[in-house]
Amino acid sequence: MTIDQLVHHFAGWLDSSGEYSEIVISSRARLARNLDSVPFASRASKAELSQVLNSLLTIREQSSYLKDILFFDINQLSKIDRQILVERHLISPALAEGKDQPQGILLDEQEVVSVMVNEEDHLRLQAIQSGLQLQEVWALVDGMDDEISRLLDYSFSEKLGYLTACPSNVGTGLRVSVLIHLPALVLTQEIEKVLRAIAQVGMTVRGFYGEGTEVLGNFFQISNQVTLGKSEEQIIKSLIKIVTEVIEYELKERQTLIKDASYQLEDKIWRALGILENARLLTTEEFMNLSSAARLGRSMELTSHPDFKTLNQLTVIVQPSHLQKLAGRYLESSERDIFRANIVRKRLQETTTTPER
Amino acid sequence: MTIDQLVHHFAGWLDSSGEYSEIVISSRARLARNLDSVPFASRASKAELSQVLNSLLTIREQSSYLKDILFFDINQLSKIDRQILVERHLISPALAEGKDQPQGILLDEQEVVSVMVNEEDHLRLQAIQSGLQLQEVWALVDGMDDEISRLLDYSFSEKLGYLTACPSNVGTGLRVSVLIHLPALVLTQEIEKVLRAIAQVGMTVRGFYGEGTEVLGNFFQISNQVTLGKSEEQIIKSLIKIVTEVIEYELKERQTLIKDASYQLEDKIWRALGILENARLLTTEEFMNLSSAARLGRSMELTSHPDFKTLNQLTVIVQPSHLQKLAGRYLESSERDIFRANIVRKRLQETTTTPER
Numbered sequence: 001m002t003i004d005q006l007v008h009h010f011a012g013w014l015d016s017s018g019e020y021s022e023i024v025i026s027s028r029a030r031l032a033r034n035l036d037s038v039p040f041a042s043r044a045s046k047a048e049l050s051q052v053l054n055s056l057l058t059i060r061e062q063s064s065y066l067k068d069i070l071f072f073d074i075n076q077l078s079k080i081d082r083q084i085l086v087e088r089h090l091i092s093p094a095l096a097e098g099k100d101q102p103q104g105i106l107l108d109e110q111e112v113v114s115v116m117v118n119e120e121d122h123l124r125l126q127a128i129q130s131g132l133q134l135q136e137v138w139a140l141v142d143g144m145d146d147e148i149s150r151l152l153d154y155s156f157s158e159k160l161g162y163l164t165a166c167p168s169n170v171g172t173g174l175r176v177s178v179l180i181h182l183p184a185l186v187l188t189q190e191i192e193k194v195l196r197a198i199a200q201v202g203m204t205v206r207g208f209y210g211e212g213t214e215v216l217g218n219f220f221q222i223s224n225q226v227t228l229g230k231s232e233e234q235i236i237k238s239l240i241k242i243v244t245e246v247i248e249y250e251l252k253e254r255q256t257l258i259k260d261a262s263y264q265l266e267d268k269i270w271r272a273l274g275i276l277e278n279a280r281l282l283t284t285e286e287f288m289n290l291s292s293a294a295r296l297g298r299s300m301e302l303t304s305h306p307d308f309k310t311l312n313q314l315t316v317i318v319q320p321s322h323l324q325k326l327a328g329r330y331l332e333s334s335e336r337d338i339f340r341a342n343i344v345r346k347r348l349q350e351t352t353t354t355p356e357r
Numbered sequence: 358m359t360i361d362q363l364v365h366h367f368a369g370w371l372d373s374s375g376e377y378s379e380i381v382i383s384s385r386a387r388l389a390r391n392l393d394s395v396p397f398a399s400r401a402s403k404a405e406l407s408q409v410l411n412s413l414l415t416i417r418e419q420s421s422y423l424k425d426i427l428f429f430d431i432n433q434l435s436k437i438d439r440q441i442l443v444e445r446h447l448i449s450p451a452l453a454e455g456k457d458q459p460q461g462i463l464l465d466e467q468e469v470v471s472v473m474v475n476e477e478d479h480l481r482l483q484a485i486q487s488g489l490q491l492q493e494v495w496a497l498v499d500g501m502d503d504e505i506s507r508l509l510d511y512s513f514s515e516k517l518g519y520l521t522a523c524p525s526n527v528g529t530g531l532r533v534s535v536l537i538h539l540p541a542l543v544l545t546q547e548i549e550k551v552l553r554a555i556a557q558v559g560m561t562v563r564g565f566y567g568e569g570t571e572v573l574g575n576f577f578q579i580s581n582q583v584t585l586g587k588s589e590e591q592i593i594k595s596l597i598k599i600v601t602e603v604i605e606y607e608l609k610e611r612q613t614l615i616k617d618a619s620y621q622l623e624d625k626i627w628r629a630l631g632i633l634e635n636a637r638l639l640t641t642e643e644f645m646n647l648s649s650a651a652r653l654g655r656s657m658e659l660t661s662h663p664d665f666k667t668l669n670q671l672t673v674i675v676q677p678s679h680l681q682k683l684a685g686r687y688l689e690s691s692e693r694d695i696f697r698a699n700i701v702r703k704r705l706q707e708t709t710t711t712p713e714r
Contacts (some may be wrong), residue, residue, distance in 0.1 A: 019363050264638065267698070270637055272635060273632075274628075275631050280620055280623045280624035281620055281621065
């Protein structure tokens with residue numbers, strides 16, 4: 001499969017199939033691993049990085065997880081193709097920059113499991129699923145890790161655990177996260193309190209695209225901060241606990257909104273739908289905000305459309321590089337707003353059976 | 358017919374039947390007349406004002422215009438019923454205040470011709486029609502005036518013409534006006550230039566409810582300022598001339614918009630429709646602005662719905678007193694916003710066959 005083909009598919013984690021998938025878009029796990037025989041990526045020579053990449057490609061056939069997996073060499077991808085991978089949450093913006101080094105990504109067709117090679121660490125084993133499925137994504141990366149560890153020598157310290165390029169990942173090398181939609185907490189201004197509570201239990205909150213990105217459309221990424229001194233099971237259980245509490249708080253605030261401001265809430269939701277279904281120009285930011293309201297409405301059963309899967313998928317394809325791939329040409333920012341509005345309108349029309357206005 | 362029944366009817370001038378009715382909502386003419394035997398209304402006693410009212414009611418049968426006409430005694434109307442007449446552009450806010458004086462309005466069921474009695478002048482003969490029909494409304498008030506003048510003695514000076522309570526109406530006592538929709542001139546910011554040009558030829562521009570009211574929804578009332586020293590025909594021809602020029606300018610600016618900003622224009626129009634069709638809360642001001650965009654879209658054939666008649670009728674029934682009459686009870690301002698949004702949504706649904714999104 002090429003990137004051009006990938007664009008016309010939707011990743012499995014967008015299908016809104018997991019538990020709480022109206023609130024939790026996705027669950028993700030990644031393990032940072034480095035080969036013992038090679039210096040960390042930032043200090044390794046091109047030849048050494050090549051060695052890392054080739055080692056992984058060589059053992060591919062022997063792994064049940066990796067043998068049917070696709071491989072993309074970052075250096076052979078155009079700038080826009082790399083951005084497609086970023087927009088699909090498959091590679092980091094740092095990897096997309098491409099420093100003329102042996103770097104790449106292995107991924108399955110469903111985009112559930114993947115391995116980033118020679119980003120900050122030699123290997124980043126990743127899994128992503130729809131809804132609250134932290135145990136499931138952990139099981140995937142753990143299984144992949146077990147197989148690879150039998151075939152390649154990891155950099156490991158008896159005292160510290162897995163050694164990583166950045167000290168913040170040392171130990172388990174595990175980061176688990178959820179992408180969660182918290183519109184009611186934002187509307188009732190309880191979100192700051194929640195974010196503080198999350199920080200107090202050693203978790204981190206980020207924006208839609210991870211570290212250093214802003215919150216868009218009331219989507220938050222909650223992940224563990226600590227990788228050292230705790231077992232993987234402890235890390236995952238802590239995250240599940242806090243996420244479950246946040247979900248309950250969000251649901252409680254939704255009831256508060258219905259009780260105290262039902263007309264304002266319904267108005268906000270229906271207007272958002274009306275604009276999504278009719279606008280001829282849409283920026284990404286406005287799309288994210290309107291689609292947040294639409295998701296909230298559907299989730300609270302105030303509306304019967306659009307379904308979460310459609311909203312999830314639109315969130316991916318309205319991004320600049322996806323739009324340009326779908327258009328088959330370079331689009332100026334102003335053209336993208338037109339194209340984005342067209343795609344949103346058409347997708348919502350297709351999936352709307354009988355709107356109950 | 359009672360006011361309660363009136364509320365469920367729509368005035369003839371809302372049917373969007375006249376020339377240029379996509380731009381010119383209505384044409385109106387009124388003649389200020391006073392009886393020679395009675396002091397002006399502000400100086401007359403209650404008995405004298407009674408005499409004016411009774412004189413008119415007495416001759417009613419002898420007039421082809423007035424014999425089948427309805428009569429409402431302002432003193433016998435509740436505050437909300439009076440406001441209904443104001444919202445239908447039938448009586449002035451001043452008459453609606455009601456000073457416990459013999460005051461009233463005669464009007465036909467179609468609300469085309471009417472006579473306000475004992476407002477600023479003893480009689481205000483009025484006619485209103487859809488679209489650009491200034492000659493037609495003039496013919497109506499002129500005919501009514503001819504009949505009445507044969508039956509009652511008007512206050513008239515050979516030198517000045519008809520004498521009126523306010524010097525600004527002395528002479529012909531004629532005011533002709535159009536209610537015109539100029540969204541493109543507002544969008545391209547050419548409107549100030551146009552308003553200055555209108556003032557220079559001795560015409561006045563006012564807001565939606567006449568003197569001292571603000572411009573809502575890009576609707577302007579253009580009327581003659583001068584009533585003295587010009588014949589009625591001259592006054593009407595001057596107004597037709599300037600209105601025709603303004604229409605041409607507006608149409609030219611619409612073409613400019615399509616040429617220079619077609620996506621922005623279509624976006625504005627479709628969003629307005631999307632909000633009108635979906636909102637659960639609508640203030641009068643927002644309705645007027647959105648309906649202005651919807652009217653522009655329909656007028657430029659960028660959309661196929663809603664029709665002008667629906668938009669015109671909505672403009673009347675979304676007003677506070679109409680909403681309360683239709684609800685059958687007093688509504689707080691916040692309740693009116695809910696009720697207004699419901700009415701707009703339902704009317705647009707009824708009149709939308711197959712939207713071509």
